[in-house]
Amino acid sequence: MGFPVITAVANVLAHAPGLVRYGSKPVRDLRRDPGLIDALSAQLRSYDDAVAYGPNQVYIGNLEPEALRAVPRPWFGALDRRATSDGAFGDLISEAELLGVLRLCDRASLMQLEEGVLETARERLARRKLVPAVEFDGQKPAPADAIRSVIKSGEALPLWLDGRVAGSLARAHEEDEALTANVLLENLAAKATGVLALRRLLAQEAGRLGPDDVEFVIAGSEEAVGDRYQRGGGNLAKAIAESAGLTRASGFDVKGFCASTLYAVFNAAALVQSGVFSRVVVVAGGSLAKLGMKYRAHVAKHMPILEDVLAGLAILIERGNGSGPVVRLDTLGLHGIACGSSQQKAVEALVMGPLGRAGYRLTEVDRYATEMHNPEVTEPAGSGDVPRGNYRLIAALGAMRGEISRDGIAEFIASHGMPGYAPTQGHIASAVCYVAHALRAMRAGKMKRVLFMAKGSLFLGRMTELSDGVSFLVEA
Amino acid sequence: MDLEGQGRIKQVVEQAGAENVIAVLGANSPTAVEMTAMTLKSGDPSYAGPLAGVALGIPSFHILEPEITAQVDPSLYERELALPLMAMDVTEVTAPLKTIREMTV
Amino acid sequence: MELKGKRVLAIGERDGVSGAAIEACVRSAGAEVMYVETQCFV
Numbered sequence: 274m275g276f277p278v279i280t281a282v283a284n285v286l287a288h289a290p291g292l293v294r295y296g297s298k299p300v301r302d303l304r305r306d307p308g309l310i311d312a313l314s315a316q317l318r319s320y321d322d323a324v325a326y327g328p329n330q331v332y333i334g335n336l337e338p339e340a341l342r343a344v345p346r347p348w349f350g351a352l353d354r355r356a357t358s359d360g361a362f363g364d365l366i367s368e369a370e371l372l373g374v375l376r377l378c379d380r381a382s383l384m385q386l387e388e389g390v391l392e393t394a395r396e397r398l399a400r401r402k403l404v405p406a407v408e409f410d411g412q413k414p415a416p417a418d419a420i421r422s423v424i425k426s427g428e429a430l431p432l433w434l435d436g437r438v439a440g441s442l443a444r445a446h447e448e449d450e451a452l453t454a455n456v457l458l459e460n461l462a463a464k465a466t467g468v469l470a471l472r473r474l475l476a477q478e479a480g481r482l483g484p485d486d487v488e489f490v491i492a493g494s495e496e497a498v499g500d501r502y503q504r505g506g507g508n509l510a511k512a513i514a515e516s517a518g519l520t521r522a523s524g525f526d527v528k529g530f531c532a533s534t535l536y537a538v539f540n541a542a543a544l545v546q547s548g549v550f551s552r553v554v555v556v557a558g559g560s561l562a563k564l565g566m567k568y569r570a571h572v573a574k575h576m577p578i579l580e581d582v583l584a585g586l587a588i589l590i591e592r593g594n595g596s597g598p599v600v601r602l603d604t605l606g607l608h609g610i611a612c613g614s615s616q617q618k619a620v621e622a623l624v625m626g627p628l629g630r631a632g633y634r635l636t637e638v639d640r641y642a643t644e645m646h647n648p649e650v651t652e653p654a655g656s657g658d659v660p661r662g663n664y665r666l667i668a669a670l671g672a673m674r675g676e677i678s679r680d681g682i683a684e685f686i687a688s689h690g691m692p693g694y695a696p697t698q699g700h701i702a703s704a705v706c707y708v709a710h711a712l713r714a715m716r717a718g719k720m721k722r723v724l725f726m727a728k729g730s731l732f733l734g735r736m737t738e739l740s741d742g743v744s745f746l747v748e749a
Numbered sequence: 750m751d752l753e754g755q756g757r758i759k760q761v762v763e764q765a766g767a768e769n770v771i772a773v774l775g776a777n778s779p780t781a782v783e784m785t786a787m788t789l790k791s792g793d794p795s796y797a798g799p800l801a802g803v804a805l806g807i808p809s810f811h812i813l814e815p816e817i818t819a820q821v822d823p824s825l826y827e828r829e830l831a832l833p834l835m836a837m838d839v840t841e842v843t844a845p846l847k848t849i850r851e852m853t854v
Numbered sequence: 855m856e857l858k859g860k861r862v863l864a865i866g867e868r869d870g871v872s873g874a875a876i877e878a879c880v881r882s883a884g885a886e887v888m889y890v891e892t893q894c895f896v
Binding site: 754777781820 | 859864869
Binding site for chain 3: 732
């Protein structure tokens with residue numbers, strides 16, 4: 274039938290220890306007790322440690338998720354000093370580089386940054402071939418004292434680098450709650466990491482495609498860009514495309530809580546399949562709000578604060594030409610309203626539905642990409658092993674339907690499931706973080722099909738008590 | 750348990766009284782179950798929330814404990830509980846609860 | 855422990871049993887539900 278093809282993926286990380294204090298949980302705790310910053314800061318880890326950390330190496334493509342089974346826990350105690358920040362399909366950039374990208378993305382001139390940091394960012398990003406040095410030419414460093422005074426006036430937030438203030442981000446409006454410095458920082462962080470991912474993707478495809486070969490960009494992240502009259506106005510996609518150097522494209526955002534990015538992939542595939550576009554990029558930026566979400570548990574247990582990275586990704590979807598891997602739009606799993614609260618109905622809709630339509634048994638799918646959150650982050654906080662919990666649901670349903678035996682549940686999970694590795698950046702951990710690995714494995718002939726399934730906790734927005742999810746097969 | 754939830758529960762119990770009140774939980778990890786049960790019985794152990802130092806004394810059960818599932822309408826049991834029962838290690842997940850229920854606040 | 859007549863705080867979890875599911879189940883056993891929540895840990 275000629276389903277649309279996934280042709281390129283980039284998975285990027287930006288080390289952001291200085292921004293952890295602005296994550297939702299830390300910022301609320303610090304307001305009540307500013308003294309907590311000392312305990313928090315003491316547990317922030319270095320860039321080198323973040324690079325050498327197994328799950329981060331998996332995310333950028335230097336390891337497969339299954340390789341983590343051979344790494345002794347705690348993974349933060351088994352760092353690989355030979356690991357590099359240049360991954361097979363992504364970069365793990367340092368905080369100085371992130372500040373540089375934030376500044377490049379700052380079209381409203383709200384940010385001030387020290388000259389030294391701009392220089393470091395310019396040099397390193399050019400070396401990575403992500404941002405040509407010339408793009409920094411128009412960036413004026415902060416005049417003497419400008420950073421200090423705008424922070425002192427209360428208009429701006431301090432931006433920290435290596436334990437000192439190196440920049441500032443100002444609010445855009447005195448009264449508008451949607452344009453406070455905190456909200457703008459969150460939105461800019463999503464934009465910057467989305468831009469990073471899109472630039473990495475374009476760099477990967479530079480021999481074949483240029484920025485103007487992309488007609489449309491769909492973003493699916495976790496921020497809300499807007500103003501007081503429309504807090505979630507959106508279309509961060511277009512802003513990301515602009516700062517990534519595209520000129521022909523337009524775009525829009527897709528929103529569905531943590532299922533946003535996978536929904537964006539389905540949406541992009543449908544637009545290509547129907548002939549509206551021949552090439553669409555899906556992009557996701559990171560979630561500042563989720564930095565340090567479980568920091569209390571990490572600090573209490575004298576662990577490094579692992580939620581110190583923003584994640585981004587970009588996926589290129591093109592018209593089918595006979596060579597996979599393809600997005601099987603005929604296997605879409607949707608979590609209809611009538612499923613209500615039933616866990617069983619949800620798993621049936623998201624797993625059995627797609628497989629049934631394609632005529633596959635559970636064991637005929639190589640891997641299930643579900644909520645792939647790093648268990649090392651969640652377990653100390655009492656939230657369990659999220660991917661494992663999801664695999665147990667799938668396997669249990671298979672056992673109830675007689676496709677696997679009760680005794681076979683553990684083996685099914687071991688051979689069709691994977692250890693979690695994604696940062697707890699919600700929408701990124703929800704299945705899409707595995708698209709890059711699946712593409713690689715399928716191109717190498719090592720895998721035939723993967724089921725991607727994402728969940729969205731709609732009930733958190735208080736507009737419904739329902740959960741949501743979406744799934745589909747990707748096949749070589 | 751998150752602070753907003755603690756606040757709302759505290760309000761509900763303050764208004765309606767704690768008599769005959771029990772919590773029924775649905776989490777799939779023993780640590781989550783333990784934290785919620787402790788908070789509702791003896792107060793927030795992290796001393797961060799509205800229930801810090803406030804011992805409501807509310808006993809917690811898990812929806813999948815046999816003495817609870819036995820009382821649930823069979824068709825609802827099938828629809829809502831059959832799969833979670835198969836997926837979770839009920840003994841492991843509910844292990845903390847009996848001890849906490851027997852604590853004297 | 856008899857559910858009938860009890861006043862229940864239904865605290866569910868997204869990957870376990872949801873608050874709404876707990877509510878329906880305990881209601882079927884004759885309990886009254888005072889509070890419903892579904893936790894999402896990630």
